[in-house]
Amino acid sequence: MIDQMTQERLNTLRAPFPDDAVSLKPVYTGSYEYGAEYDGGGRIPESAWGKCDVCGRYHALPAKHLRYVGHARITERLNDIDPEWDWRPLAVDSDGVPIIRGGSMWIELTVLGITRKGVGDAGSKIGTNATKEIVGDAIRNAAMRFGCGLEMWFEQDDDDAYAPLQEPKESDSKAPFLLVVRPNATKAQKRLADVLAALSDGDAIDAAHSIYSEFGRHYYELNQREVDAALEFLDELHAEDPDDCEVIKI
Template sequence: MATTTEAPATMAEGPTSHTQNQAETRPSNTFGYTRAEQIEALHKLREPFLPTEVRYLPRVWCRACKDSRGKGCNQHTYGPCDKCKQRMPRNGHIDLKFVGHAEATNRLLNVDPFWDWEPLTVDERGLPQVDGYRGLWIRLTVCGMSRLGYGHAGDKTGGDAVKEVIGDAIRNAGMRFGMALDLWTSSDLEIVESGGASLDTEDASASSSARQQGSPSATGPVDHVQRLVGQAKTCWSNAIALSQVLADAEKHQVADAEVDGPVGRQVLRDLLNDQITALNQATANGHNTERGAA
């Protein structure tokens, strides 16, 4: 049975002369990039990474396992993990997906060979200055757009810490552009931070929802549909952006979810395809429907 959630009743307004001029002019503070070119770059940054580019960072959520010094607890035994390739407590840890510094740099270079970053503050020697938590704030610039990011080296020290904090800051700022955003799941971090308590809550919520709807269900897919609906609202007049939203929905197997569209209940896939087709037809007829999705 399809997952249900509320969605965009009236997702967008029509094009205006302001948005048309915004897309056609070249503001002096964007290094010559038009708004349309910037939007295209954002969608390239958001393209899913290949499975070979994705790594796994283990995080032990079981407090008893953390205190066992590698021996495990009464419920979880230690052993090799197929994902992170490390010796971890079975069913007592979470493998968080992430991309490394090299993969992030490669994506940035593919989108903008002239991308750059700079620290927000420097010391008396002109070197990047860390804050009181040994973290670094940076400004990442891609295709004339700048966004902030924060990096931290964790427990590392020395030169390794310097490299780690820079790489972490670049990945963090890249996420503000949407890069590797699909790998970030708050539910995984909630499990880690709650020591597994959220697992019981999730199971109870999923079981209750399933009983009410008469079918298997889970909170994860519903949350993902709501996020995609929110993205669709912000780029309802951008065919390229909607195509990326649709690709994300297909990837996470939620494209069959039923949502509230402008003309009533629709399958998310059909809703997006109808709007993409309409936008492409309008473009072919010479109407500029581009609006900023960034």
């Protein structure tokens, strides 16, 4: 039976993270190349690599983007809730070193006297960086069992794979402005999209390109603080126009 004080602290642990704490992790969803030289596995084709319009990074495409909170933010939340929280590997060798099998390690995370299991892997990292990544990933995974960041796991269920998107060119005056509103868009990004939707097609295209020039990222990639700055930036550039533009959800 969980007492009221413990339940309140667990509720705080489950509170959603602010937009600026959430990052996007690209996961390749395309086809692989297979051959004997790959030791029975597959390799991402070299032609798949390119600049992503979603996260602004260079990675294999097409990809879906998973929302996640980094190890440091999870640790900060755990420290706030229970300064005595701890984790231990589920298995160790004769020297007491945690056992990693198949690139993964199982752990037990104890918070507020409650223990739950989690598993972590290193992704594509190797060496010492791989070990650190495994530990951090395992703690994030186990913390999710307590509800920490759980809302992002729900959102990933409907996160579709997509290739980079191209906005209409300024020179194409007849092209309608297609407003990008992604399934995992933050409230701040949706707020900025609503402002762009209130502009005429031409002004919306100009505003989108102006935001990209000013901030180095597309309007649908900005975090909460950047959105606030972008709105102030647009106030200086454009007056509101009641004309509607087409909104598509992707």
